[in-house]
Amino acid sequence: MKKIIIVSAIAVFMYACNNNTDKKETSSETNAVDLAKQDSLKKVNDARGIGKFTHVDIPEKLDAALAKGGSGIYDLKCSSCHKLTVEKLVGPGWKDVTKRRTPEWIMNFATNTDEMITNDAQAQAMLEECMVRMPNQNLSDDDARKVYEFMRKNDGVKQVSIKK
């Protein structure tokens, strides 16, 4: 009888403790501190990244107007850290980024930055390389699409086919 009481007391105690830790975890915001604790095995490894873009239709040819808009956004919000060559500044150079990553991954990263850095395996790998969390520059969905088009232009996608 006594044993049962003790066991149940311990059980109650443990439950209370567990409960407590659970609460703490859910109430704290995801941030750099929590990153360190997280198991990299839990990271999402999806070529499309994490976010609202699950499928983006990209036409073969360049949309010059979109790319022009993207160029302006690049100057204002991206150029501080990303060169258009392969050279790494604060973040990686953009040359050939559209060949390395899917449009979904890039647009998700631009619009859902914090969650991507925290939970996306590839974004996390980039953080380990660059050591500076990419700032959320508050790009709208349209902004992200424009920037992607500008990246395509930078990667040599042309508006019209070269040969007639």
Next chain:
Amino acid sequence: MKKKNGNYLLLATAIIVGIVFINSCKPKNVSSATSGDAAEKAYVAPGKYDEFYNFVSGGFSGQMSVYGLPSGRLFRVIPVFSVDPEKGYGFNEETKPMLNTSHGFVPWDDLHHLAMSETDGIQDGRWVFANGNNTPRIARIDLKTFHTAEIIEIPNSGGNHSSPFITENSEYVVAGTRFSIPMDNMNGDVPINTYKQNFHGTVSFISVDKTSGEMKIAFQILLPGVNFDLARAGKGKSHGWMFFSCYNSERANTLLEVNASQKDKDFIMAVNWKKAEEYWKAGKGEKRNVTYAHNVYNENTHAATSSMEKEIIMLDPKDCPDMVYLMPCPKSPHGCDTDPSGEYIVGSGKLAAIIPVFSFTKIQKAIADKNYDGMYEGIPVLKYDAVLHGEVKKPGLGPLHTEFDDKGNAYTSFFVSSEVVKWRLSDLQVLDRVPTYYSVGHLCVPGGPTRKPWGKYLIAYNKITKDRYLPTGPELCQSAQLFDISGEKMKLILDFPTIGEPHYAEAIPAELISKNSTKFYKIEDNTNPYATKGEKNAKVERKGNEVHVYMTAIRSHFVPDNIEGVKLGDVVYFHVTNQEQDWDVPHGFAVKGANNAELLIMPGETQTLQWKPDRTGVFPIYCTDFCSALHQEMQGYIRVSAAGSNVPITYSTGTNQPKATQ
């Protein structure tokens, strides 16, 4: 038998343990005179939010502090009337105009009271107004940004104490002068002992734009040379009236401690401001030439402008009948507080042994019946008995201020007897009293001055701390004490220190403000003329002996970070634009030897630091606000050459320029 003994032993141990336990719970001294669940009531777990914001005047610090309730945690000190090197306020070029006055740049003031904006008599969480006592000013703080958005100077005023108090739809904020003085448009070079002939008091009605919040002095009322102390707007049935406490009806100009305490009664002044507004609109006022500064901060340019206003409209009660009345109030009244219904006006004579409570209904009747007790300097004095609802008898010593809860109760602070007394408005019965540590001044109940008190807590702002905290030399911290007033008895649940000397404070449910809080400034909307949007626009320009550096900051570098071509005698302006577009990523900027302060630049904002190098050499610049893992790398150099040098202006980041010839 053995078993029995064992049982007795167990019982005895239990009793001893019990006694020890009881003993340990006994209050040992005043500091443990709190209820057992005090810690739980004031506890806000890490990562959890407080229920209320508490905006607290910073007294002679000139600033306003923001606390959470019930935790008493300090969130922010908002710079208002005093410069703040931490935030660059009053040091950067953009905010210097905020502290401009008709006396020039005034970097300090004494902030006593605040008033939160209201709609239909309920706090709406848009703005909080505050007074500067010393160089009379009223400030408006925007609660989206927690920035001082506007400061207006008050002419014809000295010691702007009786302010700011707000009407129930934020139509007007009032400012009454504590000191009566010769008016600004006359030659004030008069003997001080001509007080009775030459000195006047005024109260100002400052209109508040419904959308922008912008302030404008609508009119002033010219009044006898008494001291105006505090005020409160009518509400509900008394909306349209404003009540001011006044002392020194003796009109003494020296040793007021004695000479202004001669008369048995001073006054509470009742102003029918709707009537005054009619007179003002009908052109009954007199235009007077005055000079006062009006400073406005623009959230798009991230900069303030200061302009000098030259005129005021003065209403004289002589020409405006039925606008101003006086009610006798015992012994130098201080607090003058209207209850949530608007029916009762509580006067607190600092030296009185009772608290008189006036009835708005009776005031209206006495006015209709012309039930006067003579005139004071041409203003009708209503008969005390005719306007009195009743007196709270023997409440305590030195009543100062009264706040109200949502259950028909009033709470009055007593400075001399160091206590808060709870009493019922309807029958004026004292219900409870608690000691404060020590010498309480203002009180705050969330929503206490409005038609809708939120109740729950009462905070006492004490003038003296003495032994309540660890000593810190001769100057001790100021202190607030939090009481739970949800039950019949007030329960002390927390002490917390405050900045400066806390005078009035207001508290408001957190969600009324938190939901509107600005997170960052959109860089596309930044219209500062010196903004740099994107690193490719960063540059350095010489204009005569001025060097303008258009600089960007982002995690974790400045562009440019190597600057040459500055010469001794130049005035350098660093216009730094924070390129970040996310919450909580300010960058700082500092340069060695600057005679002002740092910049602290919010995301999307531009701020400008002026720097006059005093010697040749190379001067480091760096980011002062830890911004990323590479924050310590966020730095650069400015080279300063001799006055006659021919080193050209060059600037760069990341690429070494060819070495410039000397």
